[in-house]
Amino acid sequence: MNALAATSRNFRQAARILNLDSKLEKSLLIPFREIKVECTIPKDDGSLVSYIGFRVQHDNARGPMKGGIRYHPEVDPDEVNALAQLMTWKTAVADIPYGGAKGGIGCTPKDLTKIFAHEQTMAWILDEYSKFHGHSPAIVTGKPIDLGGSLGREAATGRGVVYATKALLDEHGKSIKDLTFAIQGFGNVGSWAGRLLHEQGGKVVAVSDITGGVKNPNGLDIPSLLKHKEDTGSLKNFSGGDDMQAEDLLGQECDVLIPCALGGVLNRENAQDVRAKFIIEAANHPTDPEADEILSKKGVIVLPDIYANSGGVTVSYFEWVQNIQGFMWDEEKVNKELKKYMTRAFLNIKNMCQTHNCDLRMGAFTLGVNRVARATMLRGWEA
Ligand code: NAD
Numbered sequence: 001m002n003a004l005a006a007t008s009r010n011f012r013q014a015a016r017i018l019n020l021d022s023k024l025e026k027s028l029l030i031p032f033r034e035i036k037v038e039c040t041i042p043k044d045d046g047s048l049v050s051y052i053g054f055r056v057q058h059d060n061a062r063g064p065m066k067g068g069i070r071y072h073p074e075v076d077p078d079e080v081n082a083l084a085q086l087m088t089w090k091t092a093v094a095d096i097p098y099g100g101a102k103g104g105i106g107c108t109p110k111d112l113t114k115i116f117a118h119e120q121t122m123a124w125i126l127d128e129y130s131k132f133h134g135h136s137p138a139i140v141t142g143k144p145i146d147l148g149g150s151l152g153r154e155a156a157t158g159r160g161v162v163y164a165t166k167a168l169l170d171e172h173g174k175s176i177k178d179l180t181f182a183i184q185g186f187g188n189v190g191s192w193a194g195r196l197l198h199e200q201g202g203k204v205v206a207v208s209d210i211t212g213g214v215k216n217p218n219g220l221d222i223p224s225l226l227k228h229k230e231d232t233g234s235l236k237n238f239s240g241g242d243d244m245q246a247e248d249l250l251g252q253e254c255d256v257l258i259p260c261a262l263g264g265v266l267n268r269e270n271a272q273d274v275r276a277k278f279i280i281e282a283a284n285h286p287t288d289p290e291a292d293e294i295l296s297k298k299g300v301i302v303l304p305d306i307y308a309n310s311g312g313v314t315v316s317y318f319e320w321v322q323n324i325q326g327f328m329w330d331e332e333k334v335n336k337e338l339k340k341y342m343t344r345a346f347l348n349i350k351n352m353c354q355t356h357n358c359d360l361r362m363g364a365f366t367l368g369v370n371r372v373a374r375a376t377m378l379r380g381w382e383a
Contacts, residue, residue: 003082003263003285010289011085014365017356020373023383028372031081032065032099033057044113051107056084058100061375065101066091066313068142069121075104079263086284087313089368090306093345096317119144138323141316150319152334153312158192158260160311161282162200163339165256167346168278168303168360174255177201180219182254182276184208184246185261186235189282189309191226193258198222208249209235209261215252216241250274259286266291274300281305296359304361306368307345314341 001009008029015025035055043049054077057065067087070080080102088100114120125140126147133139137148145151152159166176181202183190186209194204203219211234214220221240228238236243250257250270257276259265263285266274271291279295279302281287287295287302295302315338322328329337345367352370353363 001288001290002078004078004085006285006288007082007085010361010365011089011369014362014369017358017362017366018370018373020369021383024373024376024381027381028059028369028376029085031056031058031084032060034077034081036077051105053106054080054104056081056102058084058102059088059372060099061372061379062092063097063099066098066316067101067103069103069105071105071107071109073106073108075106077104080104083284086306088372089365090310091313091317092368092371093307093349093364094310094314094317094341095345095348095371096314096341098313098317119149122149123147138320141319143319148319148323150315150322150334151329151331152338153315153319154188155192155196156315156334156338157189157282157309157312158194159196159335160314160338160342161189161193161258161260161280161308162196163311163342164303164308164346165197165258165278165280167343168280168301171346171350172278172301179203179255180205180217180253181256181258182206182249182252184249184257184259184265185283186225186229187260189312190258190260193260193282194222195226205254206244206249206252207235208244208246210246212236213244213246213249214238214241215244217253252276256280259283262286264288266295268294271295272298274298276300279303281308284309292361302359302361304364307349307360307364310345311338311342314338 037053038050040048040050067084083102084100087102091098091100122140122143126143129139130136143149179202181197181204183194186207198204204222205217206215214235224240225238229235251273254276256278258280260282262283266287268290271294279300281304284305318334348367349363352367356366
């Protein structure tokens with residue numbers, strides 16, 4: 001099932017639980033606007049190359065339509081649409097005053113010659129917009145600190161994942177320091193989540209990325225592993241663990257599995273192999289609905305993406321607030337506010353789970369969809 005079908009299915013289920021008017025349901029599912037652009041530019045060797053870009057603006061009932069840009073050679077409009085929809089529910093779950101959107105550009109970032117750090121592209125967007133409208137730092141988030149970025153933004157998604165994990169474990173009477181963790185993906189989100197779990201005494205027993213995997217049942221020394229990756233560009237041949245196949249990560253023996261790489265990684269082919277008791281969805285839509293059913297039957301508790309990875313957009317919101325205020329917060333304040341937002345959202349989700357007798361995914365979806373539906377009706381929507 002592709003990402004759009006899976007996301008729409010979750011939305012429809014939430015709409016049924018909430019007993020949403022069928023016309024409102026349809027209206028909330030259809031994106032507000034979809035744009036496709038093509039841009040032809042000269043390469044360094046003088047030849048021309050064309051890139052396709054998509055932007056889907058899904059919903060703005062609760063505020064400006066917010067969402068990042070995915071740079072991938074196989075980016076497709078359906079996937080961007082699904083991610084835009086997820087952003088609408090995610091910003092509502094976090095209770096930040098935004099709607100949802102997403103962009104995609106069909107390219108292979110590593111083949112491009114200019115430095116392709118995310119913050120650099122945000123600086124270019126700021127510059128281009130400001131040329132026409134005057135200096136406008138609040139127009140884009142994830143900027144370099146020198147241009148109005150927020151302290152703590154780089155770590156925010158991984159940090160939010162750890163706050164979310166703590167909230168879930170507290171609920172089950174468990175603690176990070178007593179548990180083992182397996183992390184798929186060791187980029188921005190995975191490496192920050194790993195580092196913070198390790199700092200809090202959690203045992204990270206397996207990690208994988210595109211280069212391979214590494215495991216150690218006694219716990220990997222995450223700072224040393226980060227250094228090894230920085231020095232060699234790979235997780236392979238790390239002296240503090242044994243190499244393993246990246247595809248074996250999802251079935252590793254651990255208490256908590258954290259997918260931090262790609263969508264659709266847990267499906268009907270492999271869900272049965274999961275040995276973790278908890279899954280924290282740090283990636284967007286890592287679990288398809290068929291896997292959800294299998295995991296639920298196995299008693300695995302899944303903390304859904306629209307909550308678990310909302311730390312990034314929440315600190316983007318803080319960045320926007322700081323830009324509008326013209327006042328920079330220190331990192332301590334950013335992290336403290338992030339913890340407050342993540343903890344409050346978890347309690348709100350649990351309330352929905354109790355009210356509607358549903359799992360955490362439907363608790364989060366009903367929370368987000370209900371907030372967007374309420375805002376839409378208050379703004380004058382009539383059937
Ligand atoms: P990233 O590009 O920094 O890291 C991705 C990691 O996944 C890399 O380590 C890469 O090697 C690894 N990977 C790729 N294919 C793999 C495979 N087949 N097996 C194992 N590892 C593989 O990206 P990121 O910013 O860390 O984002 C990771 C996920 O989190 C994505 O799904 C993204 O949409 C989601 N997310 C990110 C943010 C954010 O603020 N960065 C916010 C919300 C959600």
